[in-house]
Amino acid sequence: MDSKINKADAELQKLISEKRIKDDDDKKVASEVFDDKTLKTLYKLANQNYLDILNGAISTGKEANVLKGIKDDGSIIAVKIYRITTSDFKKMHYYIDGDPRFNVKSTNKRQLIKAWVNKEYRNLNRLYENGVNVPKPIVALDNVLLLEFIGNDQGEPAKTARYDPPEDPTDFYERLLLEMDRFINKSNLIHGDLSTFNIMNFNQNPVIIDVSQSVVRDHPIAKELLLRDIKNISTEFNKLGVQTSESKIKDYLNLKI
Ligand SMILES: Nc1ncnc2c1ncn2[C@@H]1O[C@H](COP(=O)(O)OP(=O)(O)OP(=O)(O)O)[C@@H](O)[C@H]1O
Ligand SMILES: [Mg+2]
Structure with missing residues (x-):
């Protein structure tokens, strides 16, 4: 490889790890998961004023890391890489x-x-515009997606309903059905991985996340995914004590499948 490029990348890495990435834990995450191209992408976003500092890992999953980003006005955003x-x-x-x-x-x-x-960005945008409770997408660039941070003003992220079960499961479930109706019938999308792992409990309100795999309703696998989503929700909320079933959910959503 061109040594000039190598040198630029090394400098970039230094810049980001020393100045823009705050604590040691993050530096560890940064050096382990961010290749030079990803650092460059983050640097581009920083230069376009979308992001100033990376400050803290929210989640380290199988395929993506979610970090907290801080903008120069002090506001917090979520950075999914x-x-x-x-x-x-x-x-x-x-x-x-x-x-x-x-x-x-x-x-x-x-x-x-x-x-x-890009698919996750576009799905979020479509959902947000149709009034579904999802984090508002900000920008997508290469393998990085910036989105609205779901959490409190102190910068603590909300937890998913899996780890922070709702106080009133029936109420939460009913709110979720409203979101599902807007998701499926208004936005014409199928989530494809809907479960309490991908529903945040934000002040006892459901916020649906993780929509990269979501597909349009006329996609060849849409029906299979929809049936699986309904099954998951029925099973999980049943366990939380909610009187529900797959057919009740289908009826509510007016689905003839
Ligand atoms: N906008 C957000 N604000 C705050 N926390 C978030 C936000 N988006 C995601 N998170 C946190 O990050 C976690 C992972 O996010 P997400 O579900 O979108 O990624 P993922 O695709 O499941 O990652 P993987 O499959 O690699 O585990 C979520 O469970 C949630 O705790
Ligand atoms: Mg997820």
Whole structure:
């Protein structure tokens, strides 16, 4: 590789790890998960004033890391970074192929992740505009997605309903049904991985997250995903003591499947 590029990357890495990434834990995360290209992407976002400092990991998942970002006005945003090395490309193809909004013939991993992140951005945008309680998307660039931070003013992120079960499960479930109705019937999307792992409990209100795999309703796998989502919600909320069933959910959502 061109030594000039190498040198620039090294400087960039230094800049970001020393000045823009705050504590030692984050530096560890940064050096372990961010390759030079990702650092460059973060640097670009910083230069475009979308982000000033990375401050704290919220979650380290199988394929993505979610971190807290701080803007220069002090406001907090969520920074979701897909790792190139551990992404499941087979899965990505499974959900992207057949979606008329994306034409990904390429087998290039970066291209595929870029399309995947873009898909999450576009899905969030469509949901947000249709009034679904989702984090408002800010911008997508390569493998990085910036979105509204769901948490309190002290910077503590809300937890998912899995780890912070609702105080009144029936009330929470009824609110969730309203969100599902807007998601499915108004936005014409199917989540595809709906469970309490991907529903945050924000002051006892459901906020739906993680929509990269969500597909349009006429996608060839939409029905299969919808049935699975309904099954998950029915099972999980039953366990929390809510009187529900798959057919009750289908009736509420007016689904003839
Ligand atoms: N906008 C947000 N504000 C605050 N916390 C968030 C936000 N988005 C995600 N999180 C936190 O990060 C976690 C992971 O996010 P998400 O579900 O979108 O990623 P993921 O695709 O499941 O990652 P992986 O599959 O690699 O584990 C969530 O469970 C939640 O705790
Ligand atoms: Mg998730």
